[in-house]
Amino acid sequence: MDLAELQLETPRLLLRLPRQEDFEAWAAFLADEEATRHLGGLQPRSLAWRGLAAMVGSWQLKGFAMFSVIEKASGQWVGRVGPWQPEGWPGTEVGWSIVRDRWGRGYAPEAAAACIDWAFATLGWSEVIHTIAPDNANSKAVAAKLGSRYMGMGRLPEPHHENPVEIWGQTRGEWQAHKEQAT
Numbered sequence: 001m002d003l004a005e006l007q008l009e010t011p012r013l014l015l016r017l018p019r020q021e022d023f024e025a026w027a028a029f030l031a032d033e034e035a036t037r038h039l040g041g042l043q044p045r046s047l048a049w050r051g052l053a054a055m056v057g058s059w060q061l062k063g064f065a066m067f068s069v070i071e072k073a074s075g076q077w078v079g080r081v082g083p084w085q086p087e088g089w090p091g092t093e094v095g096w097s098i099v100r101d102r103w104g105r106g107y108a109p110e111a112a113a114a115c116i117d118w119a120f121a122t123l124g125w126s127e128v129i130h131t132i133a134p135d136n137a138n139s140k141a142v143a144a145k146l147g148s149r150y151m152g153m154g155r156l157p158e159p160h161h162e163n164p165v166e167i168w169g170q171t172r173g174e175w176q177a178h179k180e181q182a183t
């Protein structure tokens with residue numbers, strides 16, 4: 001797989017590997033208290049930089065990580081969505097985080113669906129999960145829209161281990177049935 005050329009496309013979005021040029025928007029996103037409420041809270045620029053570098057590093061080490069989400073109409077970075085499984089994670093996740101001024105446009109499920117397709121087809125995953133804070137109604141709605149179901153409570157690895165999360169997910173077969181039902 002040629003990571004330099006890898007990108008996914010949806011009707012309104014381009015998903016590509018994170019780049020240095022994404023940092024200002026990435027850092028601004030992580031400085032938004034409401035947008036980061038369910039993601040571990042605000043992060044100063046130094047931690048935002050480490051997070052971006054970790055995402056780039058995961059692409060190099062594992063061959064997958066979250067994509068930068070670029071809005072086609074504006075060319076702007078509007079979030080990060082994609083496969084994610086750092087050390088100690090409770091499963092093969094496809095997660096999403098969209099900048100607050102783009103909430104309500106359906107970008108999270110649009111991008112996540114493309115990433116789930118890619119994870120099953122390219123990475124060979126047999127299941128995807130989504131780790132969701134119990135009070136995050138918006139992410140639960142995205143998960144349900146994707147056809148995922150509540151699977152039980154879980155915990156993330158340190159330093160987030162003290163806050164339980166809901167595990168939502170589905171198998172490859174459930175995903176295919178959901179897609180067929182939707183069409």
